[in-house]
Amino acid sequence: MVEIIIDTNAILRFILKDVSTQHIEIYELIKKAKNKKLRIIIPEIVVFETYFTLKSYYEYEKETLLKVLESLLSANYLKIENKQIFMEAVKIYRTSNLEFVDCYLVSNAKALNLNMFTFDSNLKKYLIKK
Numbered sequence: 001m002v003e004i005i006i007d008t009n010a011i012l013r014f015i016l017k018d019v020s021t022q023h024i025e026i027y028e029l030i031k032k033a034k035n036k037k038l039r040i041i042i043p044e045i046v047v048f049e050t051y052f053t054l055k056s057y058y059e060y061e062k063e064t065l066l067k068v069l070e071s072l073l074s075a076n077y078l079k080i081e082n083k084q085i086f087m088e089a090v091k092i093y094r095t096s097n098l099e100f101v102d103c104y105l106v107s108n109a110k111a112l113n114l115n116m117f118t119f120d121s122n123l124k125k126y127l128i129k130k
Contacts, residue, residue: 003039003079004029008049011042015050015068016058033077044081047072051100066094085111098126106130 006026013022014030032038047069054060054068069090073083080086088107093100102123109116118124 001036001039003041005041005043006046008046008053011046011050011072012053015054030077036077040078042072042078042080044086047080047086048101048104062093065100066090069093069100082108096126098122102126 006029010022010026010029013019014026017023029038029040033040050072051065051069055065060068069086072078073080073087073090085104085107088110089100089103092098092103092106096103098106099122102120105116106123106126116123116127118127
């Protein structure tokens with residue numbers, strides 16, 4: 001099976017549908033992936049960049065960001081690097097006031113059975129409560 005990596009712009013065009021020709025092109029790739037004719041790989045940096053772009057540039061609210069992240073992570077036709085860590089990070093993000101990247105760090109530390117060190121006061125409070 002052919003495997004491809006897609007970048008942040010491809011994901012954004014699919015989500016936003018703001019450039020119709022590009023949306024159609026990525027939609028066709030995703031359709032092939034759903035039909036198991038293609039495997040789409042999404043590097044973890046692309047997940048973060050998608051999140052940050054939607055949050056900062058497009059001003060998505062937390063609930064909408066959660067829906068986007070959950071939709072990406074639940075798509076069984078996408079291979080997302082460190083998917084389980086992201087899934088745990090989304091759970092933490094939903095119930096905390098931490099930034100998403102901090103939720104990922106907490107989730108990653110947990111998966112590796114490691115403690116965390118930080119100067120971030122919000123993150124420190126969360127770690128103490130936990």
